[in-house]
Amino acid sequence: MSKISITKAGQSVLADKMTSALHVALNEGDVTTGQLMLSLIVLLIGGSYMDRDLMDKITGKDGGGGFRRLEQVEIEDIAIAVLERKAVVIAPAKRTSAMVNEEAYRKGEVIGTIVGADHFVRSFGTLDVLEHLSRNALLNLAETVWGIPDEAVLDRKAAELRRLMAAQQVMWRPTSFATFTEDLS
Known part of the structure; x- marks a missing residue:
């Protein structure tokens, strides 16, 4: 896809719509326990310098293709609730803190990719x-x-x-x- 020429306020509107699609994907999509577990892991460790090697395994940046499955566990409802509370897409124009690294801002995007939230974007x-x-x-x-x-x-x-x-x-x-x-x- 190409670059989009849009205002900073427009970026925030797009980010809000993508966050909404992420929430719909979590509730209505065919999200597996493995995807939920990966998303929770991303939420907890995304942006942490000490955990960068684990993030690279999840995202496939280590060359291994990323994790595909975790053991099935009966925590899907809890995982969805935690993800809905914590996972948001942040517009690039709002990423202004010098204390927060770029990967920490991208957690919502990585989780949206893992759970296939693009299918729920209106x-x-x-x-x-x-x-x-x-x-x-x-x-x-x-x-x-x-x-x-x-x-x-x-x-x-x-x-x-x-x-x-x-x-x-x-x-x-x-x-x-x-x-x-x-x-x-």
Whole structure:
């Protein structure tokens, strides 16, 4: 996916929508105990310098492909509750603390990737997201994603264009949990 030209406030809106999709995936998706355990481990150790080797095994950065399964344990409901309370996607523009490393900010994204939360992301083509895009970005999207010809949108103001695009309810997902930080940075 390509980089997205969006305001800092828009990044926060996207992060909130992705957090919501993560919560839906945890409750309604086919999340295995192994995925829950991995997610809890990421939540507990993500961003910790001392545990970087374990994170590399989970994410596959060590070359081993990542963990695939853990023993089945009857803690799924507790794991889901803990993850819902702790796992959030943080917009890159809000990652301002010098005391927190980048991996600590990315825990929600890694967990979303593990549990397949991308399947639960609703379209970002809604007014609350589109209001953070410039008119130029809207014009580009109108033709490439929405399929609206240039001549139908060139004379429209940004607010009118946003309403038109949101009304069509096109499934637009310009980012994923795996690429969120890279797409918005």
